[in-house]
């Protein structure tokens with residue numbers, strides 16, 4: 001029955017006296033009219049404010065994890081606000097460089113960096129490479145042997161800590177493809193090898209325990225586990241990765257970036273760690289900055305079962321419900337603070353029963369075909385994990401601020417769909 005909790009909306013969200021929602025001074029229904037649906041609407045001030053909070057909390061060196069949401073305008077915004085950028089593939093590296101971000105502000109990640117990707121990173125002169133395997137150490141030595149300048153590296157350590165999150169989002173447990181295990185002396189061996197190598201300069205260590213982590217204690221545990229290694233390596237830098245969770249649905253709450261940084265820094269101090277503390281948040285920078293606006297196409301009540309509400313997007317613009325069983329809220333931007341007294345399942349337009357956006361959604365009882373329906377907190381891992389399944393066109397992205405909407409990614413076209421076909 002409850003109205004949408006306002007804390008799930010972005011910072012500049014405002015509700016008019018007749019219930020209409022605006023973001024960044026732009027009316028959401030008008031944006032849907034102008035740019036069509038589905039549409040990702042990002043609150044630019046919200047993005048900027050989270051970047052500033054991260055820089056304030058951690059200091060220079062904190063990097064935005066671009067996998068959460070990346071396009072040219074986003075890379076530029078993040079750089080303007082003083083964050084570095086974490087890129088995990090040649091593609092992410094390309095977009096960041098295309099946006100004009102200086103290579104020295106980039107941190108290169110990935111558990112299987114190809115020789116081509118490493119060559120790109122070394123030639124560009126990225127600020128840090130986070131090394132994930134002995135094979136990668138071999139590749140860097142070969143490339144430097146071929147005449148490229150030695151990079152500055154961090155060694156990614158798998159601390160063997162279980163973060164409180166979905167199994168697929170855990171990365172720091174013993175059974176993981178990421179990093180060098182703390183157990184069995186593997187990480188020590190990697191550190192010794194990097195420290196002795198003339199093909200790289202070892203700056204420190206890195207660990208990322210998982211994503212959508214609500215409990216800062218998980219980070220504290222990881223720091224405790226890493227401390228002996230940090231001391232042994234004489235690490236100038238320690239990156240604790242990303243992973244801070246955000247609230248997606250009613251009743252959830254998460255620590256702020258400032259609280260997270262505070263807990264991390266005091267855990268480091270307690271463990272006698274004097275290294276520069278780095279972090280690479282993704283989700284917490286972008287998730288709550290955006291909502292997705294859809295148009296309702298069909299409403300199908302099935303007697304004694306449930307009502308299905310179909311919108312004009314689906315698992316191609318938000319695969320998280322299908323992949324992780326993630327929950328979202330839904331509401332009508334024409335009646336943002338209305339009671340939501342009707343239970344429905346919100347589904348997309350793909351040819352799969354699993355194509356669900358909200359499994360058990362509360363929506364206003366007067367919902368009709370043609371309504372604009374929105375899901376908040378879709379700024380992270382939606383657009384970047386989108387697909388073309390069923391040849392559905394990928395949605396555009398607008399940044400809104402001070403009453404102006406700026407199209408930063410256009411909608412895909414039918415021509416785009418055949419552009420790469422060779423006939």
Ligand code: LLP
Nearest residue numbers: 065208211212242243244280281282283381
């Ligand atoms: N650093 C590393 C090395 C990472 O692997 C990740 C995320 C991050 C930083 C940023 O984590 P964040 O602050 O965004 O939690 N697709 C999943 C999330 C996968 C996260 C992958 N790595 C989802 O939709 O929930």
